[in-house]
Amino acid sequence: MSYQEIDAxxxxxxxxxxxxxxxxxKEYINELNVFPVPDGDTGTNMTMTIMSAAKEVTAxxxxxxxxxxxxxxxxxxxxxxxxxxxxxxxxxxxGLTKVIKTYTTLNVSVITESCDKAVETAYKAVMKxxxxxxxxxxxxxxDKAKELSAAGVTDLxxxxxxxxxxxRYVLSQTPELLPVLKQAGVVDSGGQGLIEVIAGAYDAxxxxxxxxxxxxxxxxxxxxPNLEVQAEAEIKYGYCTEFLILLNKNFNIKTxxxxxxxxxxxxDSIVCVCDGETVKIHVHTNDPGLALQKGLKFGQLSNIKIDxxxxxxxxxxxxxxxxxxxxxxxAPENTAEPPKKVGFIAISAGEGLSEIFxxxxxxxxxxxxxxxxxxxxxxxxxxxxxxxxxxxxxxxNKNIILAARQAAELMTDKNLLVIxxxxxxxxxxxxxxxxxxxxxxENEEVMISExxxxxxxxxxxxxxxxVIDDKEIKKDDYMGVxxxxxxxxxxxxxxxxxxxVAAMADADSELISVYYGADVSEEDAEAIRTKIxxxxxxxxxxxxNGGQPIYYYLISVE
Amino acid sequence: MSGIAIVTDSxxxxxxxxxxxxxxxxxPMPFMIGEGLFYEDINLTQEEFYEKLVGGENISTSQPSPExxxxxxxxxxxxxxxxxxxxxSSGLSGSCQSALMLAEEYxxxxxxxxNQRISVTQRQSCLxxxxxxxxxxxxxxxxxxxxxxxxxxxIYIMLDTLQYLKKGGRITPAAAAIGTLLKIKxxxxxxxxxxxAFSKARTVSQGKSIMINAIKNDxxxxxxGMTPAPGSVKxxxxxxxxxxxxxxxxxxxxxxxxxxxxxxxxxxxxxSCHIGPGCLAVACTKNL
Numbered sequence: 001m002s003y004q005e006i007d008a009x010x011x012x013x014x015x016x017x018x019x020x021x022x023x024x025x026k027e028y029i030n031e032l033n034v035f036p037v038p039d040g041d042t043g044t045n046m047t048m049t050i051m052s053a054a055k056e057v058t059a060x061x062x063x064x065x066x067x068x069x070x071x072x073x074x075x076x077x078x079x080x081x082x083x084x085x086x087x088x089x090x091x092x093x094x095g096l097t098k099v100i101k102t103y104t105t106l107n108v109s110v111i112t113e114s115c116d117k118a119v120e121t122a123y124k125a126v127m128k129x130x131x132x133x134x135x136x137x138x139x140x141x142x143d144k145a146k147e148l149s150a151a152g153v154t155d156l157x158x159x160x161x162x163x164x165x166x167x168r169y170v171l172s173q174t175p176e177l178l179p180v181l182k183q184a185g186v187v188d189s190g191g192q193g194l195i196e197v198i199a200g201a202y203d204a205x206x207x208x209x210x211x212x213x214x215x216x217x218x219x220x221x222x223x224x225p226n227l228e229v230q231a232e233a234e235i236k237y238g239y240c241t242e243f244l245i246l247l248n249k250n251f252n253i254k255t256x257x258x259x260x261x262x263x264x265x266x267x268d269s270i271v272c273v274c275d276g277e278t279v280k281i282h283v284h285t286n287d288p289g290l291a292l293q294k295g296l297k298f299g300q301l302s303n304i305k306i307d308x309x310x311x312x313x314x315x316x317x318x319x320x321x322x323x324x325x326x327x328x329x330x331a332p333e334n335t336a337e338p339p340k341k342v343g344f345i346a347i348s349a350g351e352g353l354s355e356i357f358x359x360x361x362x363x364x365x366x367x368x369x370x371x372x373x374x375x376x377x378x379x380x381x382x383x384x385x386x387x388x389x390x391x392x393x394x395x396x397n398k399n400i401i402l403a404a405r406q407a408a409e410l411m412t413d414k415n416l417l418v419i420x421x422x423x424x425x426x427x428x429x430x431x432x433x434x435x436x437x438x439x440x441x442e443n444e445e446v447m448i449s450e451x452x453x454x455x456x457x458x459x460x461x462x463x464x465x466x467v468i469d470d471k472e473i474k475k476d477d478y479m480g481v482x483x484x485x486x487x488x489x490x491x492x493x494x495x496x497x498x499x500x501v502a503a504m505a506d507a508d509s510e511l512i513s514v515y516y517g518a519d520v521s522e523e524d525a526e527a528i529r530t531k532i533x534x535x536x537x538x539x540x541x542x543x544x545n546g547g548q549p550i551y552y553y554l555i556s557v558e
Numbered sequence: 559m560s561g562i563a564i565v566t567d568s569x570x571x572x573x574x575x576x577x578x579x580x581x582x583x584x585x586p587m588p589f590m591i592g593e594g595l596f597y598e599d600i601n602l603t604q605e606e607f608y609e610k611l612v613g614g615e616n617i618s619t620s621q622p623s624p625e626x627x628x629x630x631x632x633x634x635x636x637x638x639x640x641x642x643x644x645x646x647s648s649g650l651s652g653s654c655q656s657a658l659m660l661a662e663e664y665x666x667x668x669x670x671x672x673n674q675r676i677s678v679t680q681r682q683s684c685l686x687x688x689x690x691x692x693x694x695x696x697x698x699x700x701x702x703x704x705x706x707x708x709x710x711x712x713i714y715i716m717l718d719t720l721q722y723l724k725k726g727g728r729i730t731p732a733a734a735a736i737g738t739l740l741k742i743k744x745x746x747x748x749x750x751x752x753x754x755a756f757s758k759a760r761t762v763s764q765g766k767s768i769m770i771n772a773i774k775n776d777x778x779x780x781x782x783g784m785t786p787a788p789g790s791v792k793x794x795x796x797x798x799x800x801x802x803x804x805x806x807x808x809x810x811x812x813x814x815x816x817x818x819x820x821x822x823x824x825x826x827x828x829x830s831c832h833i834g835p836g837c838l839a840v841a842c843t844k845n846l
Contacts, residue, residue: 277721359739435757510761542741558761
């Protein structure tokens with residue numbers, strides 16, 4: 001069949017087909033990742049982004065108006081956007097729909113104009129547009145559209161087909177533009193994702209049968225901005241117990257280890273930090289009395305806080321149910337308390353890191369990170385939870401910054417400021433440098449300037465063989481990933497940690513902070529601390545239980 | 559002899575010996591350490607103080623007794639016409655309030671200056687008072703001049719540890735703002751009366767750069783702008799048992815304030831006992 005024009009019904013079908021095709025190629029696109037780290041996969045992120053829009057499109061039924069359809073595509077993808085390529089994809093759709101929503105049917109010239117707008121919008125959304133990426137592929141397609149339109153092509157099947165073919169060619173050239181792609185022997189994954197979307201749409205245009213049903217289940221439960229969700233499954237230890245011991249006895253490493261071992265025998269989620277004079281204890285246990293009695297052996301107790309987590313959970317569930325009721329009935333909830341001036345949201349994975357962020361004043365932690373990039377909507381949901389006029393958002397991952405910025409743009413009633421932190425230690429530094437007395441603008445400036453002074457090394461493993469930064473990396477190798485590339489790799493974890501630290505520490509360094517992950521035992525972490533402290537006797541070495549997944553160690557040097 | 563006597567307390571950092579040399583009378587501050595009563599620079603040296611502080615002894619501060627203050631005033635009034643009394647900041651101690659009350663009985667002969675200075679800035683006020691007296695101002699005029707200038711001063715202090723601050727239970731807003739999981743070096747400020755939180759650092763060099771920027775900002779925006787040495791302000795360093803670091807800090811400050819005469823002194827012990835050893839502070843006052 002041949003078309004000169006397409007209507008909203010056809011466009012809806014094409015969009016859903018594009019989404020389905022992208023979804024079916026998700027795993028393949030995930031594997032095009034340059035960094036062989038188990039990270040925020042492009043295929044997954046783009047699929048979640050487009051599926052969020054597809055859900056809204058499906059809800060419109062088979063015969064939507066062009067305007068409603070455009071709105072569904074634009075707002076659905078904007079809110080569902082996660083990861084950099086997801087955000088760029090959502091911006092492409094936003095630009096595209098800006099033009100076509102003013103028409104009822106689309107011909108070659110309208111589509112050409114909308115492609116142009118799409119590319120323009122997407123380039124603007126990225127601070128430093130890089131060639132050899134999804135942007136380049138989109139631009140190539142828009143240019144081809146202009147060329148075909150000018151040449152007088154009016155048949156849409158031919159038009160889309162040729163654009164797609166040219167897009168594939170541009171994609172194949174991306175390794176020539178980005179050396180990292182060439183070295184890794186892959187094409188750009190975001191560009192590949194875009195091609196899949198257009199290929200699906202083209203198939204639909206050509207009348208190919210595609211299953212267009214969109215499953216109702218919400219994508220990405222894993223990045224839900226609710227720390228407590230995991231706990232709701234089953235609470236093993238019922239009392240969250242916290243207190244300080246004001247020491248009147250010697251409390252050395254040995255007593256500390258014994259104390260922790262004792263706490264482990266009665267509960268979990270243990271924190272036991274000694275600063276010489278006081279010891280801070282945190283434990284989830286079924287018998288808080290045992291922990292308190294043990295503490296009394298070393299001195300007086302203070303700041304005792306015991307919460308019944310089982311009751312809290314019931315209350316929370318009841319409250320959530322009630323809230324859902326009232327929300328359904330009335331406008332969004334009105335918090336009685338006046339908003340504070342400034343709040344903080346951090347994105348972080350691991351209980352230890354969440355505790356650290358909260359201890360330095362972060363109001364809300366969105367559980368997420370490398371393998372689970374929260375979407376723009378997840379960030380907006382978190383913003384709802386923080387009653388403040390100005391909210392600083394710390395993405396703590398380079399693949400989340402764009403989604404956070406997008407959230408800031410969609411936000412109207414609160415001032416959202418994104419501090420572009422690329423790592424957890426940068427996020428911690430940003431919060432620490434916040435000064436209560438200064439203005440929001442001054443603070444933003446100071447935080448942005450301070451985060452550049454922290455060096456981060458992240459220790460993880462390779463998920464496949466590759467060559468990057470001229471380093472040959474084997475699958476399952478340990479790797480130290482620095483701010484600008486791979487710092488070390490090898491088969492011995494300790495060696496890799498030490499080489500990573502060596503690559504970061506210099507004459508000006510003063511403090512090495514080590515956050516150990518969920519897959520590292522406390523003993524191993526202590527051993528690493530000792531080894532680093534021995535190697536750098538003039539530096540302070542601080543060890544913290546981060547509890548993060550994927551990364552054995554997060555190490556910062558400042 | 560007639561004229562004006564300048565009296566201060568040992569919080570100014572002026573030692574008994576230095577006081578004699580300058581012609582300033584220094585009242586020693588009393589400290590309760592364990593069960594004993596000690597007087598700064600009389601039967602308690604800086605070294606002994608820090609030894610006891612680090613050793614975990616309970617140290618509490620107290621005001622000079624009214625009797626001692628009045629005895630000194632009366633003795634001085636036998637030879638001087640008037641007294642300018644410059645106690646530590648009324649925001650940090652009741653000494654000033656007590657002195658103001660006592661002075662009421664001296665028919666204006668004793669002028670108590672409430673200009674909220676401490677440590678090196680208090681010392682500077684004493685030197686300023688001497689200079690003003692030499693110019694021929696009377697005690698009341700000296701008091702007014704110093705008090706009119708009271709907000710033209712700031713101090714930033716970087717603590718080595720939160721331990722002493724927490725123990726003392728003082729300065730709760732500062733301590734409350736800072737979590738305890740990470741090792742953090744708080745930077746406090748004294749603007750006029752209050753000792754309050756200013757910022758936080760994780761390393762000494764971060765803390766120093768925060769303080770240098772803060773002082774630079776104060777000079778530029780509050781104290782009339784940066785001027786070449788000797789400058790329109792005085793820059794001073796105080797420390798708690800941390801002289802070597804203070805020397806190095808001076809070099810760094812000299813890069814921002816080239817040619818300035820930067821005075822270094824130990825921080826007053828009544829502040830030190832709340833913040834512990836290893837602290838570094840920079841202070842700035844506008845020249846009168």
